[in-house]
Amino acid sequence: MAELVGALGIPHNxxxxxxxxxxxxxxxESRRLYGELASxxxxxxxxxLVVFTTDHYNLFFELSVPIFAIxxxxxxxxxxxxxxxxxxxxAIDGELAAEIQCSVVAEGFxxxxxxxxxxxxxxxxxxxxxxxxxxxxxxxxxxxxxxxPVPSAARCHALGxxxxxxxxxxALERRVAVAGSGAFSFEVGGPRMSEESHVGVPxxxxxxxxxxxxxxxxxxxxxxxxxxxxxxxxxxxSGELLNWIAMLGSFEARPASFVATxxxxxxxxxxxxxx
Amino acid sequence: MSIFAVDKVCRRVVIDPGFVAALREDADAxxxxxxxxxxxxxxxxxxxxxxxxxxxMGANFFLLHQLGRLELFGxxxxxxxxxxxxxxxxxxxxxxxxxxxx
Numbered sequence: 525m526a527e528l529v530g531a532l533g534i535p536h537n538x539x540x541x542x543x544x545x546x547x548x549x550x551x552x553e554s555r556r557l558y559g560e561l562a563s564x565x566x567x568x569x570x571x572x573l574v575v576f577t578t579d580h581y582n583l584f585f586e587l588s589v590p591i592f593a594i595x596x597x598x599x600x601x602x603x604x605x606x607x608x609x610x611x612x613x614x615a616i617d618g619e620l621a622a623e624i625q626c627s628v629v630a631e632g633f634x635x636x637x638x639x640x641x642x643x644x645x646x647x648x649x650x651x652x653x654x655x656x657x658x659x660x661x662x663x664x665x666x667x668x669x670x671x672x673p674v675p676s677a678a679r680c681h682a683l684g685x686x687x688x689x690x691x692x693x694x695a696l697e698r699r700v701a702v703a704g705s706g707a708f709s710f711e712v713g714g715p716r717m718s719e720e721s722h723v724g725v726p727x728x729x730x731x732x733x734x735x736x737x738x739x740x741x742x743x744x745x746x747x748x749x750x751x752x753x754x755x756x757x758x759x760x761x762s763g764e765l766l767n768w769i770a771m772l773g774s775f776e777a778r779p780a781s782f783v784a785t786x787x788x789x790x791x792x793x794x795x796x797x798x799x
Numbered sequence: 800m801s802i803f804a805v806d807k808v809c810r811r812v813v814i815d816p817g818f819v820a821a822l823r824e825d826a827d828a829x830x831x832x833x834x835x836x837x838x839x840x841x842x843x844x845x846x847x848x849x850x851x852x853x854x855x856m857g858a859n860f861f862l863l864h865q866l867g868r869l870e871l872f873g874x875x876x877x878x879x880x881x882x883x884x885x886x887x888x889x890x891x892x893x894x895x896x897x898x899x900x901x
Contacts, residue, residue, distance in 0.1 A: 712860065714854070714883070
């Protein structure tokens, strides 16, 4: 029987991963925090990592964009959008992914299937830091959190709950971890950028608030506060919080085993030991 | 409504080195050949690197900033950011005031 053994919340800034790969001192804190997630993932002894993430216009672009989609294949590679980052060939747990898709569609979620895909930095930039041997198979799940309209926080949480039930019902021998990838407040190239860069963190207080709710395990309150207006005010990438909320839906709410906020980056690192 | 054509140009500069080379050689010709076709105004704004106006017209900022990253149409990332800030100066001032007011 498959078992959900843990969960991770992972930021995915590609330039941080690049700085870590280059051994830059400026990335020392991020290296340490990713190290905490690496330790947590090792402790989970997961065979498969289900990653809720956002396509950064690399896979679906604006051509045919599913609100929810899952990757069902044998293998993939990437990160496709940052060739300067370390490149990886990775196993995809297509068997489990197909089971999950059937299960959650039967529950009423329109979860599309992608059978040939490259992975972008949102998955492989952080995984290249915390699991560079790629000893864990991946199930990518894309939530359309950037291109309006985005699904509601409640819907994403319900999707995650359906994933949790699908994993629990699977007869496959798997230790499964889930992850949510992304930031809570971040702007890329848009009007809410900082004065110093083409990116920015428009709502650092919101990032802190999200981390506080994660620390105490108040997921219901987080879902209630993650309104479309709040997400819009926090930047054009802040919908990535929905990936975390889907991850949080897959298990019963509880305080994070580990959470650390980088307020100036608008994101956090978090882990939940479930097994 | 063809702002999608602008987004597609911004997407192609990331994944299509041949398109980037064509833009560097003869930007006007490369844009005229782009499909779906750009409107006359979109083509002129791209050639001018007027990302502020293109953003105001609805271009996707995730994609638009790639023009600065690839240093096309006279842009750099710094100049890109400067032009977006200038175009949205009024909104930025309002957001800053709202934050200060709590």
